[in-house]
Structures are given as C-alpha cells and as structure tokens.
Amino acid sequence: MNAQTEITVENGVNTEALVGAREAFARTPEAAAFTFRNTCSWISGTESSNEINGYFGLGQEHTRPESFTINSDHPVVFAARDTAPTPPEIVLSALASCLTGGVASVAQHRGIQLRSVKVNVEGDVDVRGILGMDPDIRNGFGAIRVRFEIDADATEDDIRALVAQSQKRSAVFDLLANPTYVHVDLA
Template identity: 40%
Template structure:
C-alpha cells in the first residue's frame, strides 16, 4: 500500500501517532536534552545527542549535533555563532513552521511554499540589571509568514494562527514555562 504523503508529511503515520497518543497518553511524553559547555569569552557550544520519547530512550540522533553560541562584537563577543536569543527565534521559526506544515497536511491543504521572518524586541537594561522595571528577555516577537497554498486567504490565516497556538516552542514562550536551576560539583 502506498504511503499517503502530503506536503512531505506521511499523513497516515501522523494519524496513527495521534490515535496512539489518544489511547496511551504516555506515548506523547518527551524529554529533550542539551548539554552546553563554555568555550571562551561569550562562546558556548551546545550539544544535542539523545532524548526520551514514545516510552523509550533514543540515545543517538545521527551522531552529535553541535551548535556554537556567541555574541556579536557590540555585545562583547566575536560572532562565532548566533547569540542565544537568535537561537530562540530559530527554534520558534522551525517549530511554528513544522506545526503549520503538519496541520496543513492533516487538513488536506497543499502548500507550495512557506517562508517566515521573525523579529523580536529586547531592552538590554533588564539583562544588565540597570532598570528593575525593564523585563529581561523579549518584550514582543513578531512572525510574518509568506505562504503560497491551495487555500483561501482566511484558511491560510487561520492555519498560521493555529500553528502558533499549537507550536510547543511558541507555547513555552507564551505560557511562561517555569525554569529551575540547580548547581552540581564540576
């Protein structure tokens, strides 16, 4: 039997996964992990290796995935990689796009192209502890999609909003997920 591939998504496998999670919610519980090591100055290297999901450990993901994280010179770095808040935008862009593509496929909406631009506003006075009234982090993030699809403008706009509201990264940002810190001996 031929696979039902739509927008590059295996819709049959997507529906099977949804049904499996409905029957056994533990299948949908995942833990993703990143290890970060300071290199020098403002340079860090993050390594993504394994994760837990679908009730089992997945120890290796096509080898080691490494990401250099740095700051631009104006923020005391050497531009050897995107800075952390740029990586947040990268993660958000990928997650919202993936959500949009998967939900379009599930709805039978053919996508011809999807591109997005993200922009966020940060006031460094919060990070630098200069003004306690200035929040640390983004004050606002704007996503602008350019979507060519075999759908009406209303359907495309509803799909983009739905994707934002069902993106785990957008949900993490919008719902102020708690972050805990502990220190262990090096």
C-alpha cells in the same frame, strides 16, 4: 455525471503516522511524555556549544545516529567575538521552525498544497535589563513579531486558519507565550 479529480498533496509530512500517534497516545497516555536534552559547554568569552542527541519518549531512551551542534555567541558590540547567533536569536529561530513545521503538517492534513513558506521573526530586547541597569526592565523579549509569507493552493482564509492552528499547537510558541517553570541547580 460529475467526475471528481483526486488531488494529491505532498508537503513532505506523514499525516497518517501523526494521526496514528494520536490514537496510540489516547490508549497509552504515559507514552506521550517526552524529555528532550541539550548539553552546553563553554568555549571562551561568551561563546558556547550545545550538543543535542538523546531524548526520552515512548517509554524509553532514544539516541540519534548523529549529534547536532548549535553554537552561540554575542555580537562585537558587546565586546564578544560574534562567532555564532545569540541565544535569543536561536530562540527566535526555534519559534520560526516550530511554526513552519506546524503549517506544513496542518496543510498536509487539510489537503492544501504548499508552494512556499517563509517566516520572518523579530524580537525586541532592551539590554539595560540584561546589564542590570534597571530592575524594572525585563531581561527577555518585550515583544515578538511573526510574519508569514505563504504561497499555497488555498484561499487567504484557509491560509490564516493554517497559521492559527500551527500557533495553537506549537510547543515553542507555548513556551514563549506562557510561563514555564525552570529549575536551575548545580551538579
């Protein structure tokens, strides 16, 4: 007789709620339409402050108990004050955070215990494009590299599958890898 030991995995992700949400959205797809918002205010020079709070989802408006603030600036080498990360650095941190959250969620769902996850992200920008020096040089990232260091109770193939599934389901990865229509207007 083989006694099986049930291993409890705790990565801090409520997969039952996520599976329940999938089932609910299958029944009412209109509830899955979310609109996230950010309000950015100029401070001085190239420094600005972003306030994040309300969003629309599940068919209604939501307000968080407190607002989140993300400031941005540019480095001293661009004659700025360097009081906060640059907007491209914030994009890289968003990508890393989205992929990391995905790895934790997928690991929890697949019964894989994580011990640590670290993601290093680098993005290459040729600033001659931003400065208008050459119209053929892109303003944004020419390349982004993501490198995971994951320690988990899993095989290397299982860990690769976690990363692949996280990448497949990442909203920020999708935003960076695929064209997104951006409409800019004046109020």
